[in-house]
Amino acid sequence: MTDIAQNIARIRERIVAACExxxxxxxxxxxxxxxxxxxxxxxxxxxxxxxxxxGESYVQEFRDKSPEIQSPVEWHFIGGLQNNKVKYLRGKVAxxxxxxxxxxxxxxxxxxxxxxxxxxxxxxxxxxxxxxxSGCDPEQLAQLVCAVAKLPNLSxxxxxxxxxYCEDAEEVRPYFRRLRELAEQIERLQVPGVAxxxxxxxxxxxxxxxxxxxxxxxxxxxxxFGERVR
Numbered sequence: 001m002t003d004i005a006q007n008i009a010r011i012r013e014r015i016v017a018a019c020e021x022x023x024x025x026x027x028x029x030x031x032x033x034x035x036x037x038x039x040x041x042x043x044x045x046x047x048x049x050x051x052x053x054x055g056e057s058y059v060q061e062f063r064d065k066s067p068e069i070q071s072p073v074e075w076h077f078i079g080g081l082q083n084n085k086v087k088y089l090r091g092k093v094a095x096x097x098x099x100x101x102x103x104x105x106x107x108x109x110x111x112x113x114x115x116x117x118x119x120x121x122x123x124x125x126x127x128x129x130x131x132x133x134s135g136c137d138p139e140q141l142a143q144l145v146c147a148v149a150k151l152p153n154l155s156x157x158x159x160x161x162x163x164x165y166c167e168d169a170e171e172v173r174p175y176f177r178r179l180r181e182l183a184e185q186i187e188r189l190q191v192p193g194v195a196x197x198x199x200x201x202x203x204x205x206x207x208x209x210x211x212x213x214x215x216x217x218x219x220x221x222x223x224x225f226g227e228r229v230r
Contacts (some may be wrong), residue, residue, distance in 0.1 A: 002049070002210065004042060004045045004046050004224060004225065005046075006222045007223060007224045007225075008050065008051050009049070011220055011223055014207075014208055015029050015208070015211055015218070016210035018207075021212060022212040022213075023051075028084070028216055029068060029217075030053055030218075031051065031218050032076055032217055032219045032220070032225050033053065033054050033220065033225070034057070034219050035055065035056060035221070035225065036056055036057075036058055036079070040065055040069050040178060042225055043069050043071070044069065044070055047073055051224075052073060052074050053076060054074070054075055054076065055077070055097075055221075056074050056075065056079070057077075057079025058079060058080065059081070059085040060088075062075070062077065062088070062092075063079075075094060076094060076097060076217065077089055077093045077095070077096045078097045081096065083103060083104055083107040086104070087111050091115050092130065094120065095122065095157065096120070096121045096122070097124065097160040097217075097219075098122075099121045099124060099148065099154075100124040100134050101136070102125065102147050103150065105121070105151055105154060106151065108121065108151075108152050112153040112221065113153050118152070118155040120184055121148075121154050121155065121156055121157065122158050122160040122198060123136060123141065123145065123148065123156060123158075123159055124136065124159075125141055125160070125182060127161040127162075127179055128163050128175060130164060133162060135162070138182060141182060142185070142186065145194055146189075149191050149193050149194050155193065155195075156193070156194045156195065156197055159179055159182060159183050159186075159196065159200070160199075161175065161176075161179045163176065163206075166206075169205060169209045171208050172206045172209060173212075176201050176206075176209060176210050177213050179201055179214075198217055200215070200216070200218050200219065201213075202215045202220075203218070204222040205218050
């Protein structure tokens with residue numbers, strides 16, 4: 001078994017344990033292997049170990065690397081996205097996690113107008129209200145949801161966050177809990193065409209806490225592929 005395969009197996013065991021602690025069904029949590037700055041061979045090795053979902057953060061890297069992948073992986077775009085780069089993702093990604101403003105949503109809607117199915121998106125929330133991070137202000141989330149919901153070629157599936165960095169994962173727990181509570185608030189609005197079934201939160205250092213707080217998609221890179229070196 002390769003190191004990548006062993007790492008994936010260990011992470012899945014930890015996800016199952018976190019689900020048991022929080023009385024959740026492990027089938028409700030999906031692992032996204034964050035493959036940015038990693039070669040195609042690593043992605044194929046992870047796929048051979050049973051990993052199917054992969055997350056990329058840089059459009060140019062995704063555009064250049066994805067044709068090299070031999071395996072039929074499912075791509076998720078998880079990084080900050082400029083309006084003029086959306087066209088490179090059209091029809092190639094299963095979900096975009098980082099929709100944080102209406103103009104971006106409108107561009108995705110435009111690019112997907114000739115696709116057979118709407119683009120699945122998550123709305124990114126600046127859960128720590130940090131000036132240097134992308135994401136919708138929590139207080140403006142409901143307004144963004146209602147505006148994006150009117151776009152016919154998008155399907156809002158839930159929320160995503162990048163909480164403030166903390167050495168102790170327990171310190172991040174309140175942010176994950178807050179995202180879940182925001183999703184519950186949006187759900188109660190019963191906006192047509194909007195579902196809050198997905199919560200994309202948790203990375204290598206804190207994904208277990210995220211699972212305990214309701215994550216359905218955890219984004220793990222370093223713990224699978226090792227440290228990134230440019």
